[in-house]
Amino acid sequence: MRDGTPTLIRLEDYVAPIYWIRTVELSFDLDPAKTLVTSKMQIQRNAAVPHGPLRLHGEELTLLRVLINGESVSFRQEGHELIIEGAPDADFTLEIRNTCAPEKNTALSGLYTSGGGFFTQCEAEGFRRITYFLDRPDVMAVYTVTLRADQAKYPVLLSNGNLLETGELDNGRHFAKWHDPFPKPSYLFALVAADLVSREQRIRTRAGKDHLLQVYVRRGDLEKTEHAMNSLIASVVWDEARFGLPLDLERFMVVGVSDFNMGAMENKGLNIFNTSALLASAATATDADFHRIESIVAHEYFHNWTGNRVTCRDWFQLSLKEGLTVFRDQEFSQDMAAAPSARAVCRIQDVRALRSGQFPEDAGAMAHPVRPDSYVEINNFYTATVYNKGAEVVRMYQTLVGRAGFEAGMKLYFERHDGQAVTCDDFAAAMADANPGSALATRLEAFKRWYVQAGTPRVQARGSYDAETQTYTLTLRQTLPDTPGQTHKQAQVIPVAMGLLGADGQALPLQLQGEAAAQGSERVLVLEQLEQSFVFVNVASAPVPSLLRGFSAPVLLDDGLSDTELLMLLQHDADAFNRWEAGQRLALARIIGAVRAGAALQLDAAFIQAMRAVLRHAELDPAFKALALTLPDEAYIAEQLAAAGHSVDPQAIHAAVEAAHIQLADALHEDWAWAFDAHQVRGGYQPTPQQAGQRALSNQALSMLVLHATRSGTTVWPGRAYQRFKDASNMTDRLGALSALVNAHAELAVPALERFHAQFRHEPLVVDKWFALQGRAAEVDGKTFARVKQLTQHPDFTLKNPNRARSLIFSLCMFNPAAFHRSDAAGYVFWAEQVLQLDAINPQVAGRLARVMDRWNVLAQPYRDAAREAIARVAAKPELSNDVREIIERALA
Ligand code: 0A1
């Protein structure tokens, strides 16, 4: 086995380290083939735990020497450990010299080369691929780093903290020395040595301190950094205003790199970004890219407090920093969107992502709690559960203690834990202690089950109205599904934000039995038992309940509402999220009905009329309309079916969604034409929510119009789309028009794709879009699948660059169910080949691709058997990485 025998790491086995590393002086002689690393550490024994040998982590390193207090010492190497038995009791200096080979590092973890420069990625366990160390987050040290490299090739030399010194050396080399005053775990270490240029901005924070912000990129990319810089400035301002958290560094650097496994990394004072999460111009990036960049820049910046100043004790606590930081970036995006309707749009997008990414995870082979209790490869646990469900858990704290209470909890958390490595329990305690007597504090232990129990809770709600007593009784029941290794779960604490609507849609005052008077028209019920009833009094007529407003808890809700009731909510609910949700539920019921009946879907006039009313609505926001008219995601539909105990036929789901799509295109043809014309943006491109909303709706309209036209054999709209594709002044509209042509399989799609590639072949991030569009293209007669296979041979295609691998392979396998799940199993065979090829290059990325099969055992036949066979084929390979093996073994368990 390539990584050695895989061991299961368990939370319950956590023990504090036997030694602390207090300071480290690192020096690097950078060379792509062989980089020399010298590390001088001040080490102290941890008197709180029993004595034992010093065991340092190290992988793929060549060890040259080991000195303790300047003297050589005996040691041994076992697997990925360097073991020193005879370390002194008193504080001592350990000096290690080793080499590593950055240019051979295709895994992109540790020190690697990209585009002729050096970059690092140390989270979670990459530092041990640079030098021998106690590579665990509870060991925090102060770093001083000297970089030496060829000056012409690597004019920029960066590391964490403050620049102390620079100078020239012999043989055309130069050096830079950096010092980071904040003790940090090794996963936050970073260095960059490359030929880069920077955009700079000086800012003064509230406290009157001056700071330098820098965004470093390759020479030609400088004009694409304006949006990232603006996002960074906005993030600094926001964190100070909302949470009183200031920038604590004189210099804050952000660097772009095109080979990167994830979106970005929060290294202290030196964030490293995938260029896809950093670079944007109107000509090359879409509105969605601009939005993503804003949120990732904010996310990494916010980690400076939630993650860096207070870090994780161990990797089981990953959600302590990730769930909290995702919550913070979501709140930031909402505040940036400002208008209430735009805030709702943000929330809807976040919930859509949760439902299509996290819900399947929580129901599948890889289901794990927000705080996992074991892992083989920690890289496999940077998941939607840890990130997105973790963010929902943090949101529930805020729902239970209120916004001011939440801010007080954050304040106490930093007062108690600044400079420490802590656990999710410490966060929970701070929130509860800052809010004594709150709905959280009184049920803290039960609330913490959100960290421990995997699976999406299901909540059933049923109401009954008694006209005589004018009471409305709402009964809520929760059930918690079994997940791998977990059965018989305990009730969770589920905040249910809700309101009641009267017969003509007005919000009713809410008075619970026992209360002296009504308390507003919206409130949060706390479901904490398996079943609970809430009795509302003085209810004049039978109400329609609007439950789980704003998606107040990450659960699957069954409220049993009829079409009529849902139509009323779609029209009148004061909560924009639930208006959208009502429309989705109407669509879902129709799609699921057709799939379960095995019949062709036929949309009814009431539904079509409701959709028309949304589209033509005089007041609704265009961005909201676009979301309301987007059909539920196929992955979410599949989960709904699976949750109800049905097997999943991806082709049947796709056929029903496609039919609904076509019928909406046909029936609303004139409305789409109106929407297209009425939502053209006048004036220059701005990535604002308002403009983005108009573009989203007009592009959606265009794709409906082209679809209708290609089916009815008319050429006007395909022609207009082609024209727009050619003349567009921005990437959102250009790509919108191109995907309208591609997804409708219009004849003009072929020349348009060629033209697009020719025009942008020197822009790697746009070439990624070109591959992704084809990988995700609507499937007709196996053409998309065949095209993807052919594109793997395209000169621009490579598995070595993660963005490129994702653009084509992941687009097909993860986001194009109809093209992927084939009755001849060719999609699964392709998947197995790609996983194996990728695993030899980059196990982390291969592990992600392996996840595609998480839900194989809910598939209908013949897909189920064929999928299992493909997984077994991967499992049979002896040379798998731990990353892929863990995923595959869980799938087969
Ligand atoms: N902490 C980063 C994400 C990240 C995680 C792991 C990585 O390599 C395995 C890289 C980046 C974040 O949340 O942004």
Ligand code: ZN
């Ligand atoms: Zn993060």
